[in-house]
Amino acid sequence: MVLDHWYANPAARAWRTPPPESARAFHRTFTGYRPTPLTSLPALAAELAVGHVLLKDESHRLGLPAFKILGASWATCRALCTRYGLDLGAATVASLGTYLGAEVAAELRPVLVTATDGNHGRAVARVASLLGLAARIYVPKGVSDAALEAIRNEGAKLVETDLDYDDAVALAARSTEDDEVDLLIQDTSWAGYTDVPRWIVDGYATLFEEVDEALEMRGLSGPHLVACPVGVGAFAHAMVDHYRSRASSPALLSVEPDTAACLAQSLLAGQPLTVKTGETIMTGMNCGTPSELGWPALLAGMDAAITVSDEECRRAVADLTNLAQDVGPCGASTLAGVRKVAAMRARRDALGLDDQAVVVLVSTEGFQANPLG
Structure with a gap:
């Protein structure tokens, strides 16, 4: 049976928060940095009866097939600058690598540690490689062989477990508790661990x-609806902080697998919940507990949350592939979610979808980052 979780908060667009710290100048220092495409898909606009549908394509982000390096690189930069008392404003990946190689004894250079269900771990491993550091990556059960091999190919030490995602995170964190050298770069937060996750969100x-x-370059004043995939909610937190810190703010939609609806169920309950997860082709979204750091902003500023099935996601992957878009299951989930919204008048009205609306679908990964299971 398909579970259809739906949550709506009519007050969300009136809520405001201070703007996040911008990491854009730092990201521009990466060799090969350029904005990823925002592609207009008029066939989907016609199907959904809106003015424009645009896909933010993260299939090629700084040499990786997903967006995660934006957060992993900025958080690692901030953490290293804090540890060594370096000037954050002047820091680049190249300058940090030079400093670590010249000024820090080999046995005192930190190992970057994280738990992941795919793309975040690969991003941390890539950042470690760029800095001349080692990485240790813990993975839960259910991660595809292709994703495991991609992390290994970054040169990281891979620790495979038979744990679910939340327990793998706990294991990675415990591995650094009594170690003054290794550095945990985790994209979810808990009591006492908020700085790095905050910097990941900012990235x-x-x-x-x-x-x-x-x-703006297309002559469009801004989106009316932005839809993003959700795992623990760090990326959704970034979306809320960005758009709710502006005078004019669009509707914001989170999309989750129906087998791992930790944010939707938490929003419906009005408090953060841990849910039992099942198997899903949306591997990077298979998380059972929402981010503690992001929860207040998500509760106050998220217009709506919806869940989708693997079958609905497969259809979205196929349809986007037919439109020449390189989109994996997590990335395609946003189309599946907006389709479910657009199919019901009450939901369309809740998010202000009409025949002039500009809809942005964030595709967080390419197909090769998370192929269909």
Whole structure:
């Protein structure tokens, strides 16, 4: 049976928060940095009866097939600058690598540690490689062989477990508790661990700055609806912080697998919940507990949350592939979610969808980052 979780908060667009710290200048220092495409898909606009549908394509982000390096790189930069008392404003990946190689004894160079269900771990491993550091990546059960091999190919030590995602995160964190050298770069938060997850959220905001610039270049004043995939909610937190810190704010929609609806169920309950997860082709979204750091902003600023099935996601992957878009299951989930919204008048009205609306679908990964299971 398909579970259809739906949550709506009519007050969300009136809520405001201070703007996040921008990491855009730092990201521009990467060799090969350029904004990822925002592609117009008029066939989908016609299907959904809206003015424009645009896909933010993260299939090629700084040499990786997903957006995660935006957060992993900025958080690692911030953490290293804090540890060594370096000037954050002047820091680049190249300058940090030079400093670590010249000024830090080999046995005192940190190992970057994280738990992941795919793309975040690969991003942390890539950042470690760029800095001349080692990485240790813990993975839960259910991660595809292709994703495991991709992490290994970054040069990281891979620790495979038979745990679910939340328990793998706990294991990674415990591995650094009594170690003054190794550095945990985790994209979810808990009591006493908030700085790095906050910096990861800030790093993700570069993506939404690019969306705004691309829409302006097209002569569009801004989106009416932005839809993003959700795992623990760090990326959704970045979306809320970005758009709710502006005078004019669009509707914001989170999309989750129906087998791992930790945010939707938490929003419906009005408090953060841990839910039992099942198997899903949306591997990077198979998370059971929402981010503690992001929860207040998500509760106050998220217009709506919806869940989708693997079958609905497969259809979205196929349809986007037929439109020449390189989109994996997590990335395609946003189309599946907006389709379910657009099919019901009450939901369309809740999010202000009409025949002039500009809809942005954030595709967080390419197909090769998370192929269909």
